Amino acid sequence: MRKIKPVFNSLLFKLFLAVFAVIGPLLIVLVVNQYYSVSVIRNQVAQSNKNMLNIYMGEIDRNLEIVEKYLYQLSQDNSDLAYYQSREQHDFNEFLQAKLRLNNTLQSNADFYGAIDSVFVYTSAYDDFLNTQTFGSDLLERDSAKDEILQFIRTKPEPLQYGHWRILEGKDRNYLLYYIKNENIYVGAWVDIDKLIIPFKHLDFGDTGRALIANSSFAPLTSIWFVExxxxDISFKENMYAVSGDSKPFIVMKEHSNKGDFYLVALIPESKILEQLPFLQKISSVFLVIAILFLLFFIFIMRRIFLQPITQLVIAMKKLRKGNLDIRLPEQHNSTEFAVMNETFNHMISEIKDLKINIYEEKLNHQRAELKHLQLQINPHFFLNSLNIIYNLATVKNYAVIQEMAKCLANYFRFMFKSNSYFVSLKDEIMHTDNYLKIQQLRFPDTFVYTIQTPTELSECKIPPLMIQTLVENSIKHAFTMDESIEISVLVEQENKDFIKIKVQDTGEGFAEDILEILERDGSLTTEEGERIGIWNIKRRLSLLYKEKTDIHFLNEPGKGATVMMRLPLQNISIEGDQ
Known part of the structure; x- marks a missing residue:
């Protein structure tokens, strides 16, 4: 079954989802209505201005077409242009007279073509340039424009297609240029591009709106600094309009000229369009803002009154789950229900803490009792063996050995009866083990030898009692035979600053494979008759006293026999309340 993520199952998410289910549709309707209204107004304004651009561009194209017809008629019908063709065919005085008559003709017709700045005639035979002077605000401006046009014409540009005006980008201004070439004669006209958009200055495009001219590559030729x-971006192609602008959006519309590769572009700020929205649309915007503010305020109030106490309770429960019993919830003054809930929770935590302490103390008492019981399990086990030894010695009437045996047994049981703590010094445990081995040698003389090696500096180290003696007893019980002698060795050494290592080894046949497998996987070998209870006793006491800080291993070493290795911490871990 798929598990639900906590965030989607939280109260905050469900509350927000419920509130949004109520207010959400209203917000969506308001947003859609607002967007639709803006879109409709934008389309209407764009269509209206698009029609206006079309009308203005049509008017510009018609004026340019009239000038084209005039220039064509002038180039075909004016006889004075014949004197411009060649210097060899006509006298210079005749050329000057023809130039005077042509100038009068151009000046007399200049007032009829107000849509352009100047009409000109250029002859490369005389390198002479003649033009009307009805443009510009001063002589310097007229001379500057004349020089730029003359410089261009002197480069002998290719003839233009009929009805096609060319954009000439000058140093300070850009021109719209048209000319007819007839051998060495150029008859043409030009107009400053800024003059084409003068009529648009009277239209209401808003405070920042404007019209401009762009070339065929959609690069602005006027108002360049404003566009940058x-x-x-005015490079869109097929749409009726586009919305563009970094800081403030503008409605961009453009119309292409049929007489040249240029566009008439209108930029209208969107704020100007939104001013035309009906009053009800503005009211919808106000309602939308109020609804959003109400939603945020509602969530804030619910979070403060309802969700925040719930969140505190959830956090406290998570800490409680991790075992922190000191967590307490603050008193709530805003809601009676949460005050009761927090008080009940704090009371419950206090009771759990007291109960856990009682259970822990009870567990400690149980461990103490179990350890004492485990230590007492050794006493009857060896006591029966000791009686058996004395019985056998009495049978053979070996009174000297009986006396030595009685002395060793007295020392042995003296250690057993006084050892009521969970730890003894290593020195006492070694002496006790040595005493036990002497008892066994008295019982079975010349049948086994033993060695005990322990560093002097570890003599006061604390270990659990009867650990080494039990392992040695196990070796004698399972490795000893009357047919051949064995050797038992006990080695104690310091592994590092935190642990000591105890190794008990014999030269018997070793552990059987099935027994060794059970021991290594920490299985139990104890039978109903109490067989092998010693090893189980050691492992259980190590587990109770040291938890996971110790280990014991059983193995057979080649050339030796059974080997038991214990690793004990140097720092004692005592049961609380025992010394």
Whole structure:
């Protein structure tokens, strides 16, 4: 079954989802209505201005077409242009007279073509340039424009297609240029591009709106700095309009000229369009803002009154699950229900803490009792063996050995009866083990030898009692035979600053494979008759006293016999309340 993520199952998410289910549709309707209204107004304004651009561009194209017809008629019908063809065919005085008559003709017709700045005639035979002077604000401006046009014509540009005006980008201004070439004669006209958008200055495009001219590559030829500053892109192709602008959006519309590769572009700030929204649409916007603010305020109130106490309770429960019994919830003054809940929770935690302490103390008492019981399990086991030894010695009437045996047994049981603590010094445990081995040698003389090696500096180290003696007893019980002698060795050494290692080894046949497998996987070998209870006793006491800080291993070493290795901490871990 798929598990639900906590965030989707939280009260905050469900509350927000419920509130949004109520207010959400209203917000969506308001947003859609607002967007639709803006879209409709934008389309209407765009269509209206698009029609206006079409009308203005049509008017510009018609004026340019009239000038084209005039230039064509002038180039075909004016006889004075014949004197411009060649210097060899006509006298210079005749050329000057023809130039005077042509100048009068151009000046008399200049007032009829106000849509352009100047009409000109250029002859490369005389390198002479003649033009009307009805444009510009001063002589310097007229001379500057004349020089730029003359410089261009002197490069002998290719003839233009009929009805096609060319954009000439000058140093300070850009021109719209048209000319007819007839051998060495150029008859043409030009107009400053800024003059084409003068009529648009009277239209209401808003405080920042404007019209401009762009070339066929959609690069602005007028208001260049404005387009760059506002980050407006006018390169869209097929749409009726586009919205562009970095800081403020503009509605961008454009119309292509039929007489040249240029566009008439209108930039209208969207804020100007939104001013035309009906009053009800503005009211919808106000309602939308109020609804959003209400939603946020509602969530804030619910979080403070309802969700925040629930969150505190959940956090406290998570800490409680991790075992922190000191967590307490603050008193709530805003809601009676949460005050009762927090008080009940704090009371419950206090009772759990007291109960856990009682259970822990009871567990400690149980461990103490179990350890004492485990230590007492050794006493009857060896006591029966000791009686058996004395019985056998009495049978053979070996009174000297009986006396030595009685002395060793007295020392042995004296250690057993006084050893009521969970730890004894290593020195006492070694002496006790040595005493036990002497008892066994008295019982079975010349049948086994033993060695005990322990560093002097470890003599006061504390270990659990009867650990080494039990392992040695196990070796004698399972490795000793009357047919051949065995050797038992006990080695104690310091592994590092935190642990000591105890190794008990014999030269018997070793552990059987099935027994060794059970021991290594920490299985139990204890039978109903109490067989092998010694090893189980050692492992159980190590587990109770040291938890996971010790280990014991059983193995058979080649050339030796059974080997038991214990690893005990140097720092004692005592049961609370026992010394």
């Amino acid at each position: 500053r506002e980050g407006i």
